[in-house]
Amino acid sequence: MRILKEYLVSPDKLKKKVELVNLSFETTKELSSGETIIGQERAIKSMDFGLQIKKSGYNIFITGLTGTGKTSYAELSLGKFAKHEEIPNDICYVYNFTKPSLPLCIELEASKGKELKEDMKKFIEKLKEVIHTVFLAENYEEKKKEIIKDYKEKRNQIIEELRIYAKDKNFLLKSTTSGYITLPMIENKEITNDEFETLEETLKSEIEENSEKVQQKALEVLKEIEKIEKNSEVKLIKLKEKTGLSIVKYFICCLQTKYLTNKKLYNYFIELKEDILKNLDIFLPDEDDDEDEDDEDDKINSLKRKTEKELFLKRYQVNLLIDNSNLEGAPVIVELNPNFQNILGKLEYDNDKGSLTTNFMKIKPGALHKANGGYLVLQAKDVLTNPYVWESLKRTLKSNKIYIEDIKEQVGYVTIASLKPEPIDMNIKVILLGPPYIYSLLYDKDEDFRKLFKIKVAFDYEMSSNDKNTSKMVYFIAYHCNKDNLKHFNYEAVIKVIEYSNRLAGNQDKLTTRFNELLEIIYEADTYAKIDNSEYVLGEHVQKAIEEKKYRHNLYEEKVYEQIGSGKVLISVEGYKVGEINALSVVDIGDYTVGKPNRITATTYMGKEGVINIERETNLSGNIHDKGLLILKGYLGEQFAQNYALTLSAKICFEQLYGGIDGDSASSTELYVLLSSLSDCAINQGIAVTGSINQKGEIQPVGGITEKIEGFYDICKIKGFTGSQGVLIPKKNISDLVLKDEIIEAVKEGKFSIYAIDDIKQGIEILTGQTAGTKDSTGRYPEGTLYHKIELRLEKYRKELNCTNIKQ
Structure with a gap:
């Protein structure tokens, strides 16, 4: 028993006792709210630097496990930092009078975009009103009538001259609905065609000759009338432009004066003036607007004209794409659905009688537009899984310009004629959030990623369990009690939460930073406190929350233990057996980790096959497990094959295992069962084992140690305690023990024992109760030791095998 007690782990090392030495309180109600981000000093320092540097390519990738607070920290830190930065410009799109298919982008100081939009609206309304008034005024009408009168007088005078000329040639100039016609006369009297045919040939020839002269004169007159008519039209246009120019020029000058510093907008106003002067009729009422429209067709035509005017006047509107008037600092945009259009913007279309139409007012912003001059937060996985988003985002970051594109063009579809809005200059810092494996993949496989995301902000999944961090954890609980309107936690409940954090970290010297999982327990404990009508959340409520959460997830575990308890899965927890051992393992089912013991058996016999792992032969083992077996062979060779070749055949099997196995945590266990079979020394079945080995026989730490021990403890509890049951673990894993109080x-009561070792010989001595042995000066193990028995067995195999070979 001296050997056993030497390696026993004392109860005080099985879980860290949490002490809040710097705090004195009864409930968290007495405490102020603390920091929401704890234990991420590296990430905070990296983030601060990433936000400070303004050079191209210094975008940020925040990486870490889910639940470590990446997203909440990004929003919080960006919000604080952005408040002290300049508010970016407003962005507007206006009509391009030179190239209508290429809308112009206008940038103005924050809040000026809204003013421009309103100013343009008032400008058009006022212009319509004033133009309507001026063009209906007596002064304009008189000038217009004078031009028309002058035209009519000249026209009538020319026609009268034509009439006199025709009469002189014995022709009558007669007005009809289709124009003027000439009719021959004799003695000032019209003649008909019949009468014309009865005339003498000489007279007929004279009339025909005069008819040609009159027709020639009529053509000259018509040309003269056309000339006069064009001159009159020009005069009317000039009158209209002159009258309109004074009005339009005044209002345009007012706009140009207000936005004098914006050169691009100033030039736009010049083009605006020219376009309005060309289209003054749009601002005037139709001549028949004041007439009664009893006819249905007239009503339809009038409505059509009004609609056409309204559509035309839309070219003078302003599309305020981005309005930053309500910002306090730079924008911080968190895009939860980063599809192509939500990131890069889009053009909307109207269905007009089966045809798709659009205009610059249909340009809609994306997250890049909204975040311009600030920060855009995206989930890396969502960006990568949405078609064409990642490549388009990289292209935008490289060019520092935002193009509004049609996704159909990316796909290669034939697109309808559309607009090509002027690209917008971009100044954005993109923050991507994602797990470590996405960061590694992008860094290794995408060269652009290295150039564009030069700042890595790594969130740790654990932090040191020191007084500073435990105090912060207490304030963290107080913060969420206040923020989420929860019942406050008493001292014992706080201790339970910190212990649970310790357990999630899987190390006595660490606390988890997966705060989402802690918040689940905090919220659920609050619910149980409300069910009990308790004023505060007590330790029992936290404990119940932990146990109930486990109960919701551990159905698989119960089924496994049920099969072991019923004997369907063969696991012995008492007595001694040769070539059999219980290995500690864990099964990760996604939302829960099950500690599950496995029975390993070994058979050894004469032969040259060496050590064979049945799982490997049947393709049920992974690479790491296979590596562990090769290490095991290396240890056997060093210990027992320095003078002669290792001649044996051995098979190792994980009994009743059908789903495969990986990892090297059972390599020491496999070695123990193999040593037991070779030495014919029985192993205590009440002690389960875990730990990996190296070729020198040193025991190395493994993962999931707490779950492994608890799994075997539960099996012993089901089958019944004998007082000699326990587990054998690596000494290096002692600090990873966070066992339940039970x-x-x-x-403490001596019902269950935990042994910690750092060498394979210590383990075999605990399992068999026999001394392993140390080589003497001759290179052999002392007689009576377990390793000496193995030497004798191997020598027997070698000699018998040699004899067999000689006989053959």
């Missing part, structure tokens, strides 16, 4: 009490 096991700690069992250890």
